[in-house]
Amino acid sequence: MNPVTVILGVFPLAFAGYVLWLIYAVATSPIPLPYNFKSVLVRWRSTAATILGVALVVTVFILLHAMAAGLERSSANTGDPRNIMIVRKGSTAESSSVVMREQYKVIQYLPQIARDAQGRPIISADLVVIINLPRREGAGEANVTMRGVTPMGKELRPQVKLAQGRWFTPGKREAVVSMKMARRFADTDIGQKFRTGGNDLTVVGWFDGSDSAFDSEIWMDADEARSIFDRENYSSLLARLANTNDAPAFADRVESDKRMALRADFETKYYAEQTLTAMPIKILGSFLAVAMSIGAVFAAMNTMYAAVGARTREIGTLRVLGFRRRVILASFNLEGAILAGIGGVIGCALALLAQWLCVAFGVHFGTLSFNTFSEVIFQFRVTPLLVAEGMIFAIVVGVVGSFLPAIRAARLPVIAALKAM
């Protein structure tokens, strides 16, 4: 086994064991809890500052990771488990993928594809083009994903629902914009026109993508898109299988085409793999959390050392009454852990509050996706796992920060402690 994994595996176990021992030591030889509580209240200013410090470290940790989680969800949430997506082999985005028209003609009649009530195969050939649009209020421009879809495209993507207006009419220069994109980009209100590829497109409706990747798109008719953007071929195909067990056979058949190497895989898998954008934020979140927790540990140490110093006589008294050194140690160490734990709870509450406020006011964020090279819309997503991680983080800061002061308290000589002013 790799020594690093051993250390990484052993450390949390040892830490958890130590915390359990602290609780055990205090529980079996109880120093009245009100004592600790009142002592804490006496030094409320520095205690409050320490708690606040831990709380904000936790908030930042959770919110940055919640941003990453939200970004990942915006694509991981996308797709229908019955659908197979076909793109050019080696392309990492639909916009840089090419599927030839002849290939589409062949693939659409493959027997594994499901058929609708009229007997037509349920497959859509899309053209995905990145277009540059001005933001609202003149705040610069950004890339947007424009998807040209064939009529089946809507049926294949039940996540996309019309919210206002109507769908585009095939053969007309009309577009339907994601509601969340429309709030961010100029000239995307229903009835307005925006210009791209030398043509004006009329916005006839807004759709809601149910927090999927489609929330970051503009849709129009595939053949109109091919004519506006002067493209002979399509970007990708999306097909529904009658039976998902046929997927390997279907993929083999599609990938055997020699004219242009294609790759066929489940739509859900394709989107789940698009996690590039969230990586830098995750790294930033972890880095900041570690760096800030060091600062928080120093602050906690200062507070706890001061607490020990102020309570020297009381510690001497406790020792005279028969409390063991390890109980003193556990008492102070646990006090630090509980203080930091309170900070952790406040931190989690703040992060959840931030998320709730964003949801309540319908605030969404947008940034450049490294996968599609266009704007992706996302929302904070505080997961239960993140809350748990934040709490563990807080308690680790508390235990580490109060460990040395607790040792000092436990080691105080009884007589000297009693003599202390």
Added chain:
Amino acid sequence: MTIGTFILKNALRNKRRATLSILSVAISLFLLVLLLVALREITLPVEGAGAELRVAVRNKISIANLLPAKQLPVIEKIPGVEAVTPFTWFGGKYKGEQGMTFAQFALDPKKLRGVFTEARMPAENYAAFENERDACIIGKITADKYKLKVGDKITLESTVYPVTMEFKIVGIYAGTPDDRNMLFRQDYLDESSGLKGQVGMWWLKVKSAEDMPKVIAAINKAFANTSAEVRAESERAFQLSFISMWGNIKLLVMLICSAVIFTLLLVSASTMSMAIRERFRELAILKAIGYRRRELFAFILAESFGLAAAGALIGVGGAYFLFTYGDVGKMTNGMFPSFEVTSRIVGIGALVASLLGIVASIMPSIAVAKMSVTDGLKTLD
């Protein structure tokens, strides 16, 4: 004992606490500098020496759409244009790596020196680049990262074109603001991909700064109402357009980070003022033997200021030395090639430290001012 040594002795009386306070201030300020530098890097476009004379021309639809190669003679004829080269993003993955770690562009080797004037490379390497069809040159950062040298062959799988191509390294350049890119020949790309007649962008150099607006207007006009309308803009405007694409992320990260730095500073201030609160009795004695309030304020302020200054010295100074003499480009895997700590950022760090020193001394000063000597002497804590 002078007043100076009195203050110093007081500050260092509890060495552990002084150290912890200084270190927590230092960490806060280190983080502050780090974030300010990182933010500056992503919001401020990198600029080379020749940037003010360079123009970038892209497809008006978006940068991800190609341009017809037949636009070249039209652009070359525009008065004021000195040199034009295609500049096509290859989007290649090296050695089966997950993501793209450095960018590759196809261009015209004969125009390279005319457009990207700041790249430094021996003349024979330029000659080799012009003569060998599968030649490529790479930036020094990438060369160092992968331990590549002249004569090596590299294979790249494009995510944009349906090709995997092999290149021979004929030179390693340095001196551009971002020495990471790999450059190769447009004609080699045309031939390998079989997609002749299309380029990603045009980059050109104008003869003088006065020509710039005229050239930009002329290019935009030349292709208006054609099937490939273009957007020509100065290099600076082009780079700035990328910054707008970051959207809200910059603001979000900034908000979160400033909240935390603010709190860490508050915590530091609280621990610093704790040191003074614990000395209430002594301050009361000083008051009793005739020291005036403003003298006591001076003691408190000097001590808290001193601690903050020491923290600033370690935090800001440490960041400065680490980022200036350490290789951040290597540490971040080439994400931040320069990572410059500007004097303005050092100034901000010093300002925050001074504010911290003052803020931390306010509460204890008020308490000292309000305290009566008898109460102060009674303080146990």
